[in-house]
Amino acid sequence: MEQLAQQLVNGLALGSIYALIALGYTMVYGIIQLINFAHGDVYMVGAYVGYFCMVHLNLGFVESLVIAMAVCTVLGVVIERVAYKPLRKSTRIAVLITAIGVSLLLEYTMMFFVGADTRTYGVLPPFMEQSFNVGGVLITMKQIIIIGVSVLLMVVLQYIVRRTKVGKAMRAVSQDADAARLMGISVDNTISFTFALGSALAGAAGVLVGVYYNAINPLMGVLPGLKAFIAAVFGGIGLIPGALLGGYFIGAAETLVSGYWSSLYTDAVVFGILILVLIFKPTGLLGSNVREKV
Amino acid sequence: MLEIKDLEVGFGGITALKGISLSVAEGEIVTLIGANGAGKTTTLRTVSGLVRPRAGKILVDGQDVTRLSAQARVKRGLVQVPEGRRVFPQMSVLENLELGAYLRKDAKSVASDLDDVFARFPRLADRRKQHAGTLSGGEQQMLAIGRALMSRPQILLLDEPSMGLAPLLVQEIFSIVSEINAGGTTVLLVEQNANMALQIAHRGYVLETGKIVLAGTAAELTSTDEVKRAYLGG
Numbered sequence: 001m002e003q004l005a006q007q008l009v010n011g012l013a014l015g016s017i018y019a020l021i022a023l024g025y026t027m028v029y030g031i032i033q034l035i036n037f038a039h040g041d042v043y044m045v046g047a048y049v050g051y052f053c054m055v056h057l058n059l060g061f062v063e064s065l066v067i068a069m070a071v072c073t074v075l076g077v078v079i080e081r082v083a084y085k086p087l088r089k090s091t092r093i094a095v096l097i098t099a100i101g102v103s104l105l106l107e108y109t110m111m112f113f114v115g116a117d118t119r120t121y122g123v124l125p126p127f128m129e130q131s132f133n134v135g136g137v138l139i140t141m142k143q144i145i146i147i148g149v150s151v152l153l154m155v156v157l158q159y160i161v162r163r164t165k166v167g168k169a170m171r172a173v174s175q176d177a178d179a180a181r182l183m184g185i186s187v188d189n190t191i192s193f194t195f196a197l198g199s200a201l202a203g204a205a206g207v208l209v210g211v212y213y214n215a216i217n218p219l220m221g222v223l224p225g226l227k228a229f230i231a232a233v234f235g236g237i238g239l240i241p242g243a244l245l246g247g248y249f250i251g252a253a254e255t256l257v258s259g260y261w262s263s264l265y266t267d268a269v270v271f272g273i274l275i276l277v278l279i280f281k282p283t284g285l286l287g288s289n290v291r292e293k294v
Numbered sequence: 295m296l297e298i299k300d301l302e303v304g305f306g307g308i309t310a311l312k313g314i315s316l317s318v319a320e321g322e323i324v325t326l327i328g329a330n331g332a333g334k335t336t337t338l339r340t341v342s343g344l345v346r347p348r349a350g351k352i353l354v355d356g357q358d359v360t361r362l363s364a365q366a367r368v369k370r371g372l373v374q375v376p377e378g379r380r381v382f383p384q385m386s387v388l389e390n391l392e393l394g395a396y397l398r399k400d401a402k403s404v405a406s407d408l409d410d411v412f413a414r415f416p417r418l419a420d421r422r423k424q425h426a427g428t429l430s431g432g433e434q435q436m437l438a439i440g441r442a443l444m445s446r447p448q449i450l451l452l453d454e455p456s457m458g459l460a461p462l463l464v465q466e467i468f469s470i471v472s473e474i475n476a477g478g479t480t481v482l483l484v485e486q487n488a489n490m491a492l493q494i495a496h497r498g499y500v501l502e503t504g505k506i507v508l509a510g511t512a513a514e515l516t517s518t519d520e521v522k523r524a525y526l527g528g
Contacts, residue, residue, distance in 0.1 A: 168393060176382060
């Protein structure tokens with residue numbers, strides 16, 4: 001029982017990370033039907049910016065988090081403008097291949113500058129190293145921070161998407177881009193904003209992971225990126241609640257597998273989930289059966 | 295108020311509009327009638343800036359808007375109710391209407407326009423929290439028109455508002471269009487239902503495979519043999 005509770009707490013922390021990354025995948029997919037494979041690398045860049053701020057500039061956690069989010073926001077917008085926007089009228093596969101190209105570009109550009117070695121965030125402020133024993137379940141301050149920051153960001157995102165003008169524009173563009181144009185909505189700006197939001201969340205996830213695992217490297221975005229993608233597909237790609245559900249589900253599945261079985265099998269189980277979802281419910285748990293627009 | 299000059303539009307190898315010209319004066323309802331595939335929707339899409347013409351000009355109040363973005367044209371008061379309504383299905387009625395006022399910054403007059411729309415379409419008021427996708431066809435058409443009104447159009451472009459609606463509803467929609475026009479909004483109405491369109495329009499144009507083949511007052515067109523035979527079922 002304690003073991004189960006412990007693994008669920010761990011799963012909640014890991015799931016928060018996946019959920020943050022999955023949100024970016026799902027929002028971008030919702031608006032331009034692109035699986036942005038460079039998204040995991042934006043998360044990696046976020047982790048490095050956080051590292052640079054905390055280790056070299058000696059900034060605090062919150063400042064570093066905010067700076068990493070800001071840098072990733074700009075990066076996301078630049079990627080969209082430079083790599084994807086010129087392909088707006090191209091085939092989907094062309095954009096997808098471009099996304100993979102951007103992904104490799106980010107990974108190896110980073111490697112060129114910082115080397116392939118794993119870096120550590122170093123010694124964290126003492127308050128972040130605390131942990132609490134709640135009825136035999138160990139909860140670390142890092143986990144509390146990860147879950148707290150993630151939930152806060154999700155609430156802010158939900159507010160932006162539901163209540164603000166630009167959020168309504170995002171939803172309008174994702175439901176019917178031409179009709180949105182007829183309302184005077186600038187589709188290009190709305191797409192940029194979507195990339196900005198998603199990338200900011202990925203940047204935050206990068207810093208949180210850096211703090212949590214205390215190890216970052218230029219290829220760290222590959223696997224979490226794929227898993228967050230699976231999380232988005234699991235919940236129903238294009239759906240924000242689906243990304244949250246999928247993120248937490250994949251996080252919990254991973255920690256339970258490594259807790260009860262072996263951490264060697266976590267990847268296999270997660271990719272197994274993808275296969276099962278694609279076979280039995282390709283639109284995801286929350287997705288309706290798609291009616292192709294005529 | 296709206297002038298289209300020698301407009302030519304093509305997609306790939308197909309020429310959809312082969313140089314059409316028409317004009318709509320302030321306060322008029324002008325209808326563009328024609329069969330399926332004649333180029334009616336293409337005309338409106340080009341006027342709204344969703345499609346770029348190969349040649350020709352679109353003028354609003356004498357000013358060339360041919361190169362302007364769709365957004366800039368909405369700002370100029372050129373507002374379209376698209377074919378098939380195109381409401382945002384997973385957003386509430388209220389949100390759809392708010393999006394109509396997307397470019398407006400005057401919150402007070404937006405709120406009063408919203409009241410006006412709900413007064414004009416009481417059925418939308420009852421369903422303001424409901425997703426637009428769950429509305430009936432007629433309600434969706436009302437929502438699409440209400441949404442367009444929220445952006446305070448100078449010229450309202452309507453694309454087949456009668457499509458897929460029961461005759462009684464078509465009557466209702468057309469009398470609403472007349473009312474809107476009586477309130478000072480200029481209307482360009484694209485219709486397959488020539489009979490209804492010519493009843494409320496002042497003037498009309500007949501479009502056939504990308505060309506305007508006839509033009510005249512509504513009365514003239516209604517009495518033309520060609521129009522009677524091809525579009526009025528008699």
